Every structure is written in C-alpha cells, then in structure tokens.
Amino acid sequence: MLRLLLLLLSTWTGSAMVRVALMRVPSIRSQLRTQGLLEDFLKDHRPDMFNRRYAQCFPPGTPSLRLRRSSEKIYNFMDAQYYGEISVGTPPQNFSVIFDTGSADLWVPSSYCVSQACAFHRRFKAFESKTFHHDGRSFGIHYGSGHLLGVMGRDTVKIGDMTILNQQFGESVYEPGSAFVTAKFDGVLGLAYQSLAEILGNPVFDNMLAQKIVDQPVFSFYLSRRTRTSNPQGELLLGGIDEAMYNGSINWLPVSAKRYWQVEMDSVVVQGGSSFCPIGCHAIIDTGTSLIGGPTRDVLRLQQLIGATPTNNGEFVIDCTRLSSLPRITFILGGKEYTLTSEQYVRKEPFGISDLCFSGFQAFDIISPEGPMWILGDVFLTEYYSIFDRGLDRIGLAQARHTIE
Numbered sequence: 001m002l003r004l005l006l007l008l009l010s011t012w013t014g015s016a017m018v019r020v021a022l023m024r025v026p027s028i029r030s031q032l033r034t035q036g037l038l039e040d041f042l043k044d045h046r047p048d049m050f051n052r053r054y055a056q057c058f059p060p061g062t063p064s065l066r067l068r069r070s071s072e073k074i075y076n077f078m079d080a081q082y083y084g085e086i087s088v089g090t091p092p093q094n095f096s097v098i099f100d101t102g103s104a105d106l107w108v109p110s111s112y113c114v115s116q117a118c119a120f121h122r123r124f125k126a127f128e129s130k131t132f133h134h135d136g137r138s139f140g141i142h143y144g145s146g147h148l149l150g151v152m153g154r155d156t157v158k159i160g161d162m163t164i165l166n167q168q169f170g171e172s173v174y175e176p177g178s179a180f181v182t183a184k185f186d187g188v189l190g191l192a193y194q195s196l197a198e199i200l201g202n203p204v205f206d207n208m209l210a211q212k213i214v215d216q217p218v219f220s221f222y223l224s225r226r227t228r229t230s231n232p233q234g235e236l237l238l239g240g241i242d243e244a245m246y247n248g249s250i251n252w253l254p255v256s257a258k259r260y261w262q263v264e265m266d267s268v269v270v271q272g273g274s275s276f277c278p279i280g281c282h283a284i285i286d287t288g289t290s291l292i293g294g295p296t297r298d299v300l301r302l303q304q305l306i307g308a309t310p311t312n313n314g315e316f317v318i319d320c321t322r323l324s325s326l327p328r329i330t331f332i333l334g335g336k337e338y339t340l341t342s343e344q345y346v347r348k349e350p351f352g353i354s355d356l357c358f359s360g361f362q363a364f365d366i367i368s369p370e371g372p373m374w375i376l377g378d379v380f381l382t383e384y385y386s387i388f389d390r391g392l393d394r395i396g397l398a399q400a401r402h403t404i405e
Contacts, residue, residue, distance in 0.1 A: 016215045018160035020084040020099070022234030024224060082223060082234045082287065082378070083185040087158040088169065089129030095122055095186040099221075099236050100288035101261045101388065102375075104197035105141065106157070106204050107150060108187035110171035117180030124171055131156045131165075139170055141198050149174040152199055159204075159238065162213050168201030188288075191219065191388065193258045205238075209390065214239035217391035221287055222246075223382045225402055246385035246398035251336045255393040257370060260284040263333060263395055265374060268294070270305050271327035283333070283374040284366075285386060285395055292345070293364030293375035300363060302329075306342070308359040316359040318346055323357065331376065338384060338397065345379055 083096045088108060095108045111123045126132045135152035150172040157167040172187070190197070191205055208214050222245040223234045235245070253263040265283040268276040276298040294302070303309075306326050308316035318326070326342035345360040360379035366372075387396035 016162075016213060017237065017239035018162050020160055020236040020238065022082040022084045022099070022223070022236060023096075024082055024233040084234075084236060086189060088124055088167075089126075089155050090131040091128075092156075092158055093122070093124055093129070095124070096184070097187045097189040098185050098288055099189050099191060100286075101191045101221075102284060102286035102288040103188060103190035104192040104194060104203045105139075105170060105188065105190045105199045106167065107141070107148070107170035107172050107199070109175070110150065110173050112171070113173045113175065115173075115175040115180070117175040117183070118172070120181055121183075121186045126153060126155075126171065129155055133166070135168075137200065139199050141170075148172050152201075154201075157204065162208065162238065164204060164207050164213065165211060167204060167207055168199055170199050191287075192260055196259045205390065208238070216240055218387060218389050220245075220385065220387040220396075221381065222385055222400060223287070223378055225382050241387055241396075245401055247401050248399050250387065250396040250398045251334055252389075253334045253395045253397070255395065256282055257368075258393065260286070261388055261395055262370075262373075266332035266335065268298075268302075268374070269330045269332065270302065271329070274301075274305055276302065277372065277374070281372050281374060282368070282370045283331070283376050285381070285388075286375050286377050287381060287386075289375065289377035290347075290360075290379060291362045291375070291377045292360055292379045293362045293377070295372040295374075296363040296365050298372075299361050302361055303359055306345075306359065306361075308361075316361070318357040318359055320348065320355055320357040331374075331380070333397070336397075338380070340380065340383065344383055347379070 083098050085094060086097055087094050097106075097108070109118045109121050109123045111125045111127075113123060126134070133154040135154065137152045139150055139152055141148045150170040152168060152170055154166045154168055157164045157169070190203055192203070194203055194206055197203055202210065205219065209217050216239050218240060220237045220241050221234070222237075222242070235242075241250075256262050256264050262282055262284050265277060265281050267278050267280070276294070293299070303316045306318065306329075307322060308318050310316055323342045323346060326346070328339050328341055329345055330337050330339040332338070347358045347360050348355045349358065350356075364375055366375075383400055384397045385400045387398075389396065
C-alpha cells in the first residue's frame with residue numbers, strides 16, 4: 001500500500017496541481033552590507049531596543065512586544081532569497097511573496113500603510129476588490145529584526161491557476177525600521193501548520209485542502225544553487241511531486257510536532273569525528289531563511305572547526321583560498337546521511353573586485369518542549385529536493401538534480 005501511495009504521488013499529473021516559479025535575489029543582509037549599512041541596521045534592530053522605540057505605536061498589550069520575550073517566529077526575512085507571485089482580490093492585485101515553511105500567516109502591505117517600506121512595494125487596495133470582507137481585528141507579528149502590525153480581512157487569493165475563496169490574510173499597516181524598505185518581496189505566505197499562525201483562521205494550504213483545490217495534500221520545493229542563470233531559479237509545486245527535480249529515492253521523515261515542519265535529527269557530524277546532538281535533537285525544514293541555524297554553543301564550536309572568524313556584524317568570514325581544505329558537514333536524518341561540502345555551506349558574495357566568503361551557519365536558540373532545535377534553511381535545501389506531505393504529516397528529502405553550472 002505504501003509503495004502504491006508513493007507511486008501515485010510521484011506520477012500524478014492531474015489538473016489540480018500548479019507550478020509557482022521562484023526568483024532568487026540577494027538577501028536583505030547582502031544588500032545592506034554592499035551599501036555599508038548593515039552594522040547600523042543591526043544596532044537599531046536589537047529586540048529590546050526595537051521594542052522600546054516602537055512600543056507606543058502598537059496597541060497596549062501586544063504579545064509580540066513584550067520585553068525579554070523568549071520565543072519568536074523563526075522566519076528570518078534578513079536572509080530570505082526566494083519569492084514568487086500571487087494575487088489577492090477581484091479583480092486580482094499582484095504581489096510577490098516569500099513562500100515560507102517557517103511561518104503560517106499570509107500578509108501583504110495595505111494601501112493604508114503609513115511606513116516608508118510600503119511606499120516601495122505594491123499595496124492592497126481593499127476598496128477596489130469586489131470580494132473583500134473586512135474583519136476588524138488587528139494582529140502583530142514579531143520577526144527576528146522587527147515587528148509588523150496590521151488588520152485582518154478575507155478575500156480571494158490566486159496562486160497560478162488555483163483560486164482560494166474567503167482566505168484569511170493580513171494587511172500590514174505599519175512596518176517600522178528599514179528592513180522591509182530593502183526587501184524585494186511584498187509579503188509572506190506561510191506554509192507551516194495552523195497552530196503557528198498569528199492571524200486567526202486557516203492558513204492558505206489548509207484552505208486549499210478544505211476547498212479540495214488540490215487532489216494530493218502535498219507541496220514540494222526545488223531551489224537552485226548560487227548562480228542567477230539557473231533555469232528555473234526555484235520552483236514550488238502545489239499538489240504533487242516532480243520526479244525531474246531529484247535523483248535517487250525519497251527519504252521520508254515523520255513530523256515530530258505539528259507547528260513548524262519539524263523532524264527528529266540523529267546527529268550533526270563534522271568530518272574527522274566531531275559531532276553535535278549525539279543523542280538526537282530536532283530540526284526545522286525552513287524555506288524562509290537561507291542559512292543553517294543551531295544552538296549557540298554548538299554553532300560557535302562548529303565555526304571554529306571550519307576556520308570561520310567573527311565580524312562586528314555577528315557574521316563569520318572564511319578565507320576563500322582555504323575552501324578546498326575545509327571539512328564536510330553531515331546531517332543524519334532518519335538514518336540517512338546528508339553531506340554538505342565547503343562549496344555548499346560557504347556563501348560567496350561579491351565585494352568590489354573580489355569575493356567575500358561567509359559561513360552558512362548561524363547561532364539561533366529556539367526554546368521548545370523538544371529541546372535544542374536546528375534550522376535547515378536554503379543552504380541545505382538547495383542541495384535536497386523537499387516534499388511536505390500534510391496527508392501523512394511527513395517530509396521527504398531527495399538529492400536535488402542540478403544542471404552543470
């Protein structure tokens with residue numbers, strides 16, 4: 001029966017499946033660094049300082065503004081790189097969004113937004129949509145580098161040829177700080193479980209299932225490597241799996257907690273014997289960040305093992321001439337090894353007439369009932385085709401099929 005189900009999922013070509021092309025752009029962090037603004041931005045957006053500066057702009061008691069809050073959304077828009085197009089309203093109004101498995105909300109900028117960031121992005125005009133329904137409630141979302149405030153509504157959402165009716169979403173009216181000014185995307189479409197949502201109501205994929213828009217409760221991601229000449233640069237397939245995007249077999253991992261797309265990880269091994277979480281830990285498969293994150297103590301030790309040195313901005317740089325001598329890093333999931341070479345976990349970015357090399361690992365402490373968590377972002381997912389199965393609550397990983405670059 002399991003083999004039959006896998007065959008049906010992998011070969012299904014029905015009409016209720018849509019491909020969303022994903023564009024890859026330099027992250028906000030890279031753009032700020034190129035402009036010489038990164039250090040000042042990071043100083044201004046430390047959580048406690050940010051809270052004190054902007055708390056008066058939000059309704060009293062907004063949960064995400066509590067000082068010393070120990071948990072926050074892992075969605076890291078500072079490092080997001082892949083986005084695609086959707087539309088909201090009737091007639092449709094187009095927006096570019098991050099398709100993010102690390103959050104569960106859909107939001108786009110509102111025409112009533114008063115922030116500088118909104119002036120540089122497309123804004124939703126509720127009064128022009130015949131199918132819009134005002135909700136009246138407000139919401140606040142706390143991201144790693146700032147807060148977002150908005151109001152809720154319901155409207156028709158289109159992704160490719162698929163139409164979702166009465167979709168709950170947020171209109172952002174206040175996006176303080178400069179991060180969203182630099183962002184190439186307009187908003188975020190979360191694909192995590194409903195329990196992670198700040199906006200009341202079903203997330204987009206839940207409504208697609210409830211409205212029977214997709215025949216199979218599955219979506220999958222292919223993310224290209226570093227070059228912009230890749231075709232496609234990335235792709236989200238809603239409703240199925242594309243065998244042309246991967247090599248070999250799929251390794252299926254059960255979801256360990258229905259919030260993030262979270263799985264159990266056996267260990268992380270550095271070539272030569274050093275290992276992390278040797279008795280097991282948990283990992284989040286997250287398309288919303290380009291990096292691989294882990295507990296501070298582990299990641300700092302890992303940076304030492306790969307010869308990465310810290311900068312004033314909290315990043316870690318590596319001598320580009322030493323890449324061939326750096327160790328391989330292996331993530332063991334479900335008994336299978338997923339190995340990254342230095343060429344895959346080091347990020348090369350142009351700087352003047354040369355390149356700077358940055359570690360693809362970042363310290364990120366997430367408090368959870370399951371203990372320390374790792375985040376496997378795009379540094380990992382560019383090498384492995386990822387499949388998210390809501391029907392059986394599992395994640396599939398297979399070697400991504402990249403053209404020679």
